[in-house]
Amino acid sequence: MIVVAKKILSVIVIVWLCLGSIPYAWAGAPEISGEAAVLIDAGTGQVLYGKDEHKRMYPASTTKTLTALVALEHAKLTDLVTIGPNALQAGGTSIGLTEGEKIPLKDLLYALMLNSANDAGVAIAEHISGSVEKFAALSNQEAKKIGAKDTHFTNPHGMPDKNHYSTAYDLALIARQAMQNQEFRRIVSTVHYQVSRADPNAQKYLFNHNKLLWSKIYGYQGTTGVKTGYTVEAGQCVIASAQRDGRELIAVVLHSDGSNIWSDATKLLDYGFTNFHSRQVVKGGQVMANIPVKYGKSPNVDLVASRDFYYTFPLEGADDLQISVQPQKEVKAPVTRGQVLGSILLSQNGKQVGKVDLVARGNVAKDWIAYLTPSFWVVLPLLFLFWLRHRIRIYRLRQKRLARQRRYYGAYEE
Template identity: 65%
Template sequence: MLTRILAVIILFLSFGSCLPTARAEAPQIVGEAAALLDAGTGQLLYGKQEHKRMFPASTTKVLTALVAMERADLKETVTIGPNPVNAGGTSMWFQEGERLTLEELLYALLLNSANDAGVAIAEHVAGSVENFAAICNQRAKELGARDTHFTNPHGMPDANHYSTAYDLALMGREAMKNKDFRKIVATVHHEVPRSDPEAQKYLFNHNKLLWSKVYGYQGATGIKTGYTVQAGQCIIAAAQRDGRELIAVVLRSEGSNLWTDAARLLDYGFANFTNQQLVRQGEVMDKLPVKYGKSQVSLVAASDFLYTFPRQGAAEVQISKEIIPSIKAPVTKGQVLGTVLLKSGEQELGRVNLVAAADVQRDWWAISKAFVTWTVPPLVILLWIRRRLMLYRRRKQRAARRRRYYDYEIE
């Protein structure tokens, strides 16, 4: 119930009020731009020029992989055409006519950062690099990445190929929801089957956070590095601790600072923020009478609602409900009947729909009773009035006959 949720929030806020209210010191990042997102809530926890448009280098391949996984089956066979052979940059040196599964190409794309794999994937999914770039740009907009425009699937330099630290964090967050993507980007070693025994088969993940004794990060789960002269050192990194996952992005860092920048961001997020579940999916929040229904309808939260709070100086949260004033049967399970509004002062934290927990059928007896209630009494009154009018007319008629009779007697 809502009161139970409020009690939990009050308990959390009481705990928060015992902590110092000073803000934790922001991490010192060498990279030109950076962003840190909580993967569970999508909240931005730290930003440094996070909306500045920059070259993303091979971090582009995160969106390439996501779009490919959403639009094609991993087991599909891809035939290498003439264009991937001329992709340039980091390559697996695929040969025209070579056949591999989409899954193997994705391993080459995400571990080895193979540009030829990116072109082959784009042509397989969309027919051409241009068509694939248009799909990627549309997908980016759907994710809220408003400052992104891609012209290719691999991130080779192009004046019209750009993104931001924040946008790349959104892409990384969405991609990590895909279990196949998560599996690939967490893989350190992989062997790609090739028909040519002399061809490159062995892949090694470029993300040192996963495996390095020096730069390895506890709980690292992926995602992708990138480098060009124009873009500098770039990374989208992810890590899990205590049931939380964070997405860190650093653009245009230098050398080993790439790894320390990512680690500082992740440390900052884990140390200074915590997630609280304010609304739980399926929990009964209220009940609503249903006119002409066989029962009341329980209103349940349509989804969970998590919010990331600073560990120091938690804010006060107010929860209110906005429910439709009345509803008539029938009611369908899942029908939206209201919302839960969560606010901190004047800031709206979010909304959660309240939906019907079950169907409520029409109660025909209730409808009949309503019909009887609203029709029988007026009908009885009308019949009574009609009866009174008839009696009145009869009395008048009898009185008139008597008068005529008396007048006749007198004459």
């Protein structure tokens, strides 16, 4: 068992999958009209296609994807939002909110994401943070947590500002995070919605601007969201997601023009579904190593992968994925089930592409007898030596005392 464990400790498994690498532009990769674009696998987060995907650009109303996510994470859908005067000055697309009007946050989110209402964005920002500026700071913090390092927003709606920018890649990351929120998914997949408003003449009916969801001409099978955007400076922008055969892809196109925005998104999604597939390369719960447990009632503990790990591969070509199992060499009892005791590193072409924790499969209690045995065999001889030294000292003292007595009585007898 220990010999096997030692072998496992140093194992580096090279999985030869008869699949290809993932370049940004294969022969046959789509021609995109937009100035910047990216396609990612929502499950793995891998980039399947990129065109200036890290270039900072105006995001227009795709900004609202982050606004909605922040709102869902920091407020309740049932919150009743009182509309302030600043919302009326937002400019651009609106649903004609009036000062003092009270609307549930849920309705404002539908107005934000379907109708792309800028006034709803300001109302949401002020409700959550007290001001547009403070909400922008909160949004930027959330963006950094997601990994959107090239994003900086100054408002919740995307109206042009030289300090308001993002990238195609960052927007894809933000959308990927947002689509993990079920309420967000429900909102962005809705074609039409009716809000509750006291004024009978106020706009109540909302229609989603994302033609991929409903248009007979531009519609795309399996579309699940997410958001469109337009300003003169930003051009036509879109974040589009679609799901087929258990896979979901997210495409982002920035600064396209006219109907090209829909054909660009369609080309990217078709490219991803046609040329790539995902494969499970690590199975959660699978035993990957076995290591010794010092002072444990069990001499060893199995280490299992903490979760599943999928990787997206192209259907053509050949490449390899390296899986390195790196458990701890030894652990001291007690061991708790689920305790992290190593990692599985996944890399391709020398670049790390993933990491999965190795965790203890079960509990291992401390064996107190085993724990004390090493000390016992060290302490026992020392105790014996101290005892022996003490006995020798006592013996010598007695001998000296007897010797003195003999000398004393011998002198008296004379």
